[in-house]
Amino acid sequence: MSSTRKGKIDPARSLAILWRTHEPISRSAGPGLNVERIVRTAIEIADAEGLEAVTMRRVSESLGVGTMSVYTYVPGKTELLDVMVDTLYGEMRHPADVPDNWRARLERIAWENLALYRAHPWLLRAESSRPVLGPNLIAKYDYELGAVAEIGLNDVEMDAVLTLLLGHVKSAARAAMDVAALERETGMTDGQWWQSHAFWLEKFMKSGSYPTAARVGAAAGEAHGAAYEPEYAFEFGLQRVLDGISVVISERSAVAGSAGANRTETGPATAG
Structure with a gap:
């Protein structure tokens, strides 16, 4: 499990937010606060400073509201991460001009x-091997x-x-x-780092003890810098x-073709 997701996880809490089955209202935070605004703020923080910077307190400070107001809409960081991930999935393009191949x-x-x-x-780091099935994840999968x-x-x-x-x-x-x-x-x-080690690499490689590594490493280094x-x-x-x-x-096509040929060959005999 990712270190960003700790403690007992109740997927039902995330699903309720993702599918908007219940949209709470925080009277203390004013009419402008909602799940969408909270999640967008959290994504901005993660983009700018990394996932570790995303805390319920930090999000509430960025929004200019009390932390408990944020908890009214999102019960915890685990649920916040789930909605952040699903929100980004929703921003992916699903173009209609699909290639034929x-x-x-x-x-x-x-x-x-x-x-x-x-x-x-x-x-x-935010994605989980046990994803919560939000609407955008399912749409992406489909x-x-x-x-x-x-x-x-x-x-x-x-x-x-x-x-x-x-x-x-x-x-x-x-x-x-x-x-x-x-x-x-x-x-x-990366190029600067390897260049700083070039003298030692060349010295060790020229010993002749690692001929394949010397040849391939030199070729790759020259190609990629x-x-x-x-x-x-x-x-x-x-x-x-x-x-x-x-x-x-190709294997599946060959098997299907073989099965079709067998049916064609045995069909008349069976009918007779």
Whole structure:
């Protein structure tokens, strides 16, 4: 469990807010306070200062209201995080001009999700492996399933394809976030850091003890200007994920074609 979500969790409390089954009114805070305003304020704080800066007290201070007024609308930080995450899902584009090719559709989904993480890096920590099923999460899931509908996969495989794809996106986004964090903490880019170690790396590699590492490391460093290039890693991995999915689709198509051929061959004999 993420360190941002502590204690016993009651999903019913988050669901009530997400689906707006009950909209409380705080008389002490005035008519301008509501769930939407609270959540937007929390997202602004997280974007500017990180997820750790988001507390019920900090949100109330930013809104200029008492902390108990915020609690009237959102019972705790766990529920606040759930609504923050679902709100961002609702901001993702669901364009109607869907590409004809399943591969192009999945590529678009991957880049859309990566863009979301780039805009809100804290989302990587706020998301849970046990998500609360808010309206925007369900809409996102339904839209993304459309990319792999009617291409020969069964329902379980469709879900697994999305899990695989989005897992790659999240992994790549987390790696890029780590690179950015190191640059902030050290004041050096990845390229600058490796350049400062170039003398020692060259000395150790020239010993001849690590010929493959020396050759490949030099090639990668020259290509990327650093030991790691997030954009290249994401695109390379994405294409390999799609390659793997294409194998499954081809296998399912072959099985379906074989079954159809068998039915055609045995049909007349059975009829006779």
